[in-house]
Amino acid sequence: MSAPPLVPPLKCQGIKTKLVEEIRRLAQMQNFERWVEPFCGSCVVPLNVQPKRALLCDSNVHIIRLYQEIQQGKLTPAIVKAFLTDEGEKLRTTGEDYYYTVRERFNSSPSSLDFLFLNRSCFNGVMRFNRYGKFNVPYGHKPERFAQAYVTKIVNQVRRIGEVLATHDWTFVAQDFRKTLADAKAGDLIYADPPYAGRHVDYFNSWSEADEMELASLLKALPCEFILSTWHSNEFRTNTLIERNWSDSRFHLLTREHFYHVGSTEDLRHPMIEALITSFPVAAVQRESMEAEQFAFFEQPTREYSVGRATARLPTR
Secondary structure, three states: OOOOOOOOOOOOOOOOHHHHHHHHHHHHOOOOOEEEEOOOOOOHHHHHHOOOEEEEEEOOHHHHHHHHHHHOOOOOHHHHHHHHHHHHHHHHHHOHHHHHHHHHHHHHOOOHHHHHHHHHHEHHHOOOEOOOOOEOOOEOOOOOOOOHHHHHHHHHHHHHHHHHHHOOEEEEEEOOHHHHHHOOOOOEEEEEOOOOOOOOOOOOOOOOHHHHHHHHHHHHOOOOEEEEEEEEEEOOOEOHHHHHHHOOOOOEEEEEEEEOOOOOOHHHOOEEEEEEEEOOOOOOOOOOHHHHOOOOOOOOOOOEEEEOOEEEEOOOO
């Protein structure tokens, strides 16, 4: 039975907590010298894969700053605890008005502590910025958000990633994905988790179908292997870019179904078939039935692997 995945202190729409086991297994199939992510986001994947060396990049400067400050010892568990306790009390007594005070303060003079506060008290944990780079997510309407147990949970997440950073050679860089991929070299393993074109987009600089097509071209030209995350389908539609970009038999597809918790109510949350596309062959491995029991009732274990155009279906239970 696998241990539960480690959870980072940041929440991001589309976070890969439920997929890290598959991603880790794919990474273990490869001998690589450096793990590279052009869209590191919450950093849940490297936190669980834990490569010895990593280049972790994102265009969102606030994400990169936060992890750099944890790595440098500027943002410690004690500092986070004191800040969230104090600010949480102001939120509890003042409510919505105080949330917008912090949001305005952050947009005028960004700080990692305010970023963490907003990320954990905004609506549904969405991370979204307007065209001017200003955080614009509304209040989550939970004045009791920073209760002692919740603060302790966040503090422990900061402590854990700080421990990992202290023992691993990881570099955080705020830059465009094109620059990151241009720096890739033989011996790297690229994990690309771009915003999902045609889905909810919360990327710091937005994301379009043209970006998706350019990313595909850059991945195909890499001097090293890669793993790409994208969406495959849901009950309403299918991602046509998969067929357009990845139908070549050189590439291999693995799929898994789960929920994204981004709807405002349960009836607006629908299952999504996720896709992991690799530049190297993958083997279909069925989970042990006991391990499958660990999934929440609304999640299904991996039930379909596609290699090239051939598909092998696995029993779910």
